[in-house]
Amino acid sequence: MIQQQQMTVISQRLIAPNIYELTMEGTLVSSMTMPGQFVHIKVSNSFDPLLRRPISICQIDQEASRFTVVYRAEGKGTKLLAEKAAGEKVDVLGPLGKGFSPDEVVRGARALLIGGGIGIPPLLQLSRELNERGVNVTHILGLRTAADVFYEEAFNELGETIITTEDGSKGTKGFVTSVELSDEFDVIYTCGPTPMLKAVMQKYAGKKVFISLEERMGCGIGACFACVCKTPDDGYKKICSDGPVFRAEEVLI
Numbered sequence: 001m002i003q004q005q006q007m008t009v010i011s012q013r014l015i016a017p018n019i020y021e022l023t024m025e026g027t028l029v030s031s032m033t034m035p036g037q038f039v040h041i042k043v044s045n046s047f048d049p050l051l052r053r054p055i056s057i058c059q060i061d062q063e064a065s066r067f068t069v070v071y072r073a074e075g076k077g078t079k080l081l082a083e084k085a086a087g088e089k090v091d092v093l094g095p096l097g098k099g100f101s102p103d104e105v106v107r108g109a110r111a112l113l114i115g116g117g118i119g120i121p122p123l124l125q126l127s128r129e130l131n132e133r134g135v136n137v138t139h140i141l142g143l144r145t146a147a148d149v150f151y152e153e154a155f156n157e158l159g160e161t162i163i164t165t166e167d168g169s170k171g172t173k174g175f176v177t178s179v180e181l182s183d184e185f186d187v188i189y190t191c192g193p194t195p196m197l198k199a200v201m202q203k204y205a206g207k208k209v210f211i212s213l214e215e216r217m218g219c220g221i222g223a224c225f226a227c228v229c230k231t232p233d234d235g236y237k238k239i240c241s242d243g244p245v246f247r248a249e250e251v252l253i
Contacts, residue, residue, distance in 0.1 A: 002096060002221070003028045006089040010066060012082070016150040019118070020082050021058075023068045024090060032060045032067055035126035036099025036191070036212055036245045039069065040220040042091035043081040053077045054217045054240070056191075057095065058121035059128075070121035070150075096220050097244050100126045100189050100210060107134035109186040114176050114200055116142040116192025122212060123191055124151060127158045138162070140179050142196065146170035177203050194253055201248045209248040215239045229253060 007026035015021045040052040059068040073082040084090060099122070105111055111130055115123045120141050127137050137159035143149050146169035155161040162179050163171030172179055176192075177199045190200045191212035201209060218226035222241030230252045231237055237251060 001031045002094065003031055004091070004093045007092045009084050009086050009088045009090060011086055012084055015070070016148050018073050019070060019148075019150060020073055021068060021070050022081070022084065023066055024092065025064070025066045026092070027065060028092060028094065029060065029062060029065045029067050032057060032062075032095045034095070034099035035060075035102070035129055036122050037095040037097050038122075038220075038244065039067075039092050039094030040096060040217070041069075041081065041093075043077045049077045049080075051077075051218060052093065052220060053081065054096070054220055056119075056122040056212075056244075057099075057125065059125050070118070072118050093220065097240055098242065100212070100245050102126065102129045102133055102135070104208065104210070105130070105133070105135050105187050108136070110136045110138070110183060112138050112140070112181070112185040112188045114140045114142075114188065114190040114192070114196075116176060116196040117144075117148075119190075119192030119196070119212065119214065120151065123189065124154060124158075126189060127155065131158050138181070138183065138185070140164065140176045142166075142176035142192070143170075175199065197253060201253075210245055211248050211251075211253075212245045213239050213243055213251070213253065215244075 005026045005028040007024040010023040012022045038056045055069045055071045058070045073079045113123045139155045139161040142164045144166045188209045197211045215227040218224035220240050222238045227239040228236040
């Protein structure tokens, strides 16, 4: 159920250059039941900036009524959000969209999770839930340089984790699709920039692949049609409400 709430900032910290981890608390967390959904955050108490900022949910702690988001502070809105300190209130709308379904695989199956840049965070909650179901998880995380790497230890605790960097300063040099794995996977989940998603879809064509799309949004609830993508039958789907997670063959990117 979608709710709007003034949530309390518990902590905020810098975890990589311009990348912040923000944890908030409130009863809204009780509605967060699917990894890969997002929240729409009002970053200031004024009308400037006017639009909320969509940010993927990274971690969910139902017992403590807390959740965590990870975002890049690069524009006016996210830079304002980066100034929020513990104890402050933040207007949050969510949870929104359709996320990843852990039900796509059964106990003992193998899942490959591929994340790029700021598309990495929502895969952490997914990996935890897959582990709880007895699924064997492998991660490929792509970043630009060694300085940009975050959450490596957290992912390592959940399964084999392969890091790729564009400059080769850590892990495999190249992109996430540069990694060759001998294992067969029952399902692939991926989130990141569109060029990366296209490359993953091409490499794993014919497999069960789920992609999470990133797009600028207006309302976040499917009313404004600002974030549509085309489908193979010349139709359209709204990323904010029909997605952001789709089966790879459902959409054209």
